[in-house]
Amino acid sequence: MGTTDVEAVWRIESARIVAALTRFTGDFGLAEDAAQEAVAEALVSWPLASPANPAGWLMATARRRAIDAIRRRTALQERYALLSADPGAGPSVDEEIDPDGIDDGVLALMFISCHPVLSPEARVALTLRVVGGLSSEEIARAFLVPVPTVQARITRAKKTIAAAGVPFELPPAAERRERLGGVLSVIYVIFTEGSTATSGDRLLRPDVAYEAIRLARTLAALQPAEPEVHGLLALCELTAARFPARTGPDGSPVLLEDQDRRRWDFSAIRRGLAALAKASPRGLGPYGLQAAIAAAHASAPSVEATDWDRIVVLYEALGRVAPSPVVELNRAVAVAMASGPAPALAIVDELIAADRLPGSHLVPTVRGELLARLGRRPEARAELELAARLCANQRERSVLLRKAAALG
């Protein structure tokens, strides 16, 4: 077995092993270290002799490393007489790992990785590492940051969790909904990095978006009664369904109105619509509403045949449950399609007057488009040039400059 085989087994086993070891040792950081040691050992020994049961081998090896670490720690504590040793304290090293409760363990792992004491970057890195089973190298590649940065984030995150005394358990009922929202937002941050890369020369990074979809599917399987989990999964599936049509052969972005809808992934659309159906037993939440908007696009044969009135209503609802200037801006775009550019421009100008999205390239992008449709070409051109200056994605920037130039 080679490196890719070890990685493949690790992908499948990582969350279960780290969760079981955390239960076993009561120490998340120690469990994660032990699991990583087991992977490192597998990378060395599997190419020489593949184990009959790779998953069992990883679990047993990780468990052994955890026990070693506990012994080392105990020895250290005894040596320095920091603890008037009570050998009965702490986990029994011979205790068998409970095969039940694996699902709760994986879920607890998601909650701890997305804990509010961690920085947003640490939550993303930790979730991909322990729940997704990605290596630091893979995470670094996904987020276009150096490997040591990812390693430092993970190390710091483990220390923070230990220092804050975050327990490895499902959050109490009163906090559950809010904490679940935290997990959803981490998954969505990962997805958006894949669907609209914030930096670099590529607009789409389907490999990154895939990790988010996979996490969302896991969460939907573990928390089937939570509508917003299905809402997020639906949103990701429906958005990813458009990926094949969203970039041209040269990698430049293709706007929704210009996309060849025959290239959309209809299997993904079906999966998205099925998830959306599960998201709305008691009315849609913020992710469900965004998914419903994506579904309205996915179900339309063309821009003209899109139910823009419905999309405006959905954006209004979204603006009420999750008010944000980006939602307002999107509502403006939908209003432009439903009722024309003039009322849409009024919404954008209100946003500007209130300075709700300072420094964003999106406001001048939309304003430029609306001004162009109103025939106010010099103003439109100035707005699009401003948008290009503010835009961090090279692909998007060149499209903006092309449009500005076309306005003469």
Next chain:
Amino acid sequence: MPKYMLIMRGTDESNAAMMASIEEGIARTRVFIEEMMKAGVLLGAEGLDDPGKGAVVDFSGEVPVVTDGPYGETKELFGGFFLLDVASKQEAIEWAKRVPATPGSKIEVRRVPEEDEVPQDSTVQP
């Protein structure tokens, strides 16, 4: 990301062995399916009925010829599939190894090519 189909191929013997303890087989398959769902990789799965109850439409001649029953002389017959959305071919193989298949059966691991496999991504996956 790459999608793979795990194609179940059974022989008369392996199919008979499966039918002999069908309830256990169904229970184990259900557990396996749940495991794949919880890993976020399962897109679909179907199992097929007895090939003897099917029919074959043969396009060798000028017009399609229909015969009842199983497909020709093939020793291994397609019995069902799992459709997976995985990170790599190795992961698909790893899942295939975990299928609760009966002795004598085989699983073919085949990639589903996708529209969105744009050239810029060709280096991402082996």
